[in-house]
Amino acid sequence: MNEGNTARTLAPIALGGSRERGIDRVLTLFAYLNACGRPVRIADLPKALGAPRSTIYEIVRVLAEAGMVEVTGNDNKVFFGRAMYLYGTSYFRSNDLIRRGSSEVEALSTLTGETSELCMLNRNRQAIIHTHPGSRPMRISSQVGSQFPIPWTASGRLLLSQKSPDEIRDLIQPDDLILPDRRVVDIERFIEECIDARGKSVVITRGLINSFSQCLAAPILGIDGEVQATICLVLSIEVSDDQRAVLQEQLIASGRNLSMGTVRTKLT
Amino acid sequence: MNEGNTARTLAPIALGGSRERGIDRVLTLFAYLNACGRPVRIADLPKALGAPRSTIYEIVRVLAEAGMVEVTGNDNKVFFGRAMYLYGTSYFRSNDLIRRGSSEVEALSTLTGETSELCMLNRNRQAIIHTHPGSRPMRISSQVGSQFPIPWTASGRLLLSQKSPDEIRDLIQPDDLILPDRRVVDIERFIEECIDARGKSVVITRGLINSFSQCLAAPILGIDGEVQATICLVLSIEVSDDQRAVLQEQLIASGRNLSMGTVRTKLT
């Protein structure tokens, strides 16, 4: 019933009915479909995206023709299409880090029995690129493709660790500082934590996204030492210190394993 | 050195310098990136796509900001980006057939030792959705994401088998009828072959894409009996009749396995 809540966060600004480019409409549409995670009725899109009906129908028609989205036969719902999958696969094939990272996540998760994730920055969000659930009876896991506000996660602190305070301030929207339980993260405190994360081989956050989990994240470094991604473990808050120390070592090893040019240069 | 050969097949018409929509430029760009299969210098795009420089730079900037493409740091090449991967994954997750089909391809290929592929229609091309190379010393295989003119393949005949002659004529461009060795497929003959394929449980083509391979394709049927995709085997032309008969049965079983509602309804 509440219209446009999602739209307000997705649509660039969407004031007053100012005219907008087709390409921007398309990008907003994609983001919205991804956020929904399932087919959406075309008729709902104008409201949800704050766009005129005629525009939406035209855009969907063009995108459907190109295979970027598909329209289901009977009830006119749209979702991503085959072409999107092909292009995404193309990216995956070309991207060594994601390929290696995905299999490292599987390995780490199998080894430890815990949920493991590969995370990267996507604009001003932290995206779950790949994940493998743990083998414990109570799994804690998030969906591939879902995106979190950066301040919610340990990975986020690492991913921003090489940015300047001003860059961080620019990147973080006020909304992003509100945790799921309504607590608010102080931006200055967050910036400190990011800078603190610089060069660290592991960062831990506890009780941020919820009260019963903690997140251990290790950086994956590029050829010139910048943080390209993180690999992380999602643990129950109750894991013993000893256990965590072991897991932490394995996590750091995985992160180092995926990093470029840092380990190999070591002399025997 | 030959400029624009690819562009001519990709760009809608692109005559005379008529103005074109941003969204169409974007779709052309995506298709071109996919056709190249690797990062492309931004500076080459205006020539390749028949678009003005200023437009290309603007479009790439916007798409890069949204993460749909990425620009490499040093030599300004563009390729698909993380967002494309996320959205593609989203499609994959929502699409049962591709998920099951991909694993069936793996299974069939492992079982037979031959190259296997999952194919679907994508606009007026046949797309390789998933593939697994055979275990023979001389592999014959094509890349995931690559797209062929429909008349080149056995799968193509199945995928069009339920269309009317007029629909087929509309779909097939004159260029598509030219085989890699310059022979030309007769459109009327091709239409007959498509209609022939209607209801067949396997279609075989020999020496079409090259002289040393043959392609066996089996339909994957949707709930109401229409061909949604095909699964196929790429074999050396020299495989014995006996061998082929065995492979053919396994292929048909895989296709039936992936089809909806046809087998399960059988009485014991």
Place this chain on the structure above:
DNA sequence: AGGCTTTGTCTGGTATACCGGACAGAAGTC
């Protein structure tokens, strides 16, 4: 170094892509 080509940025003008709104058909409501 001097010319030549290539690359990326910027700007103003105009063809047109997007918008608003009208319209008809479908679907629900009483």
Place this chain on the structure above:
DNA sequence: GACTTCTGTCCGGTATACCAGACAAAGCCT
């Protein structure tokens, strides 16, 4: 069946996205 709401299509006007072309910076040859 009359009335309201919702869905999808169509059309003319205008704000503007795209284009052409100029410019500077950087390569790249002799």
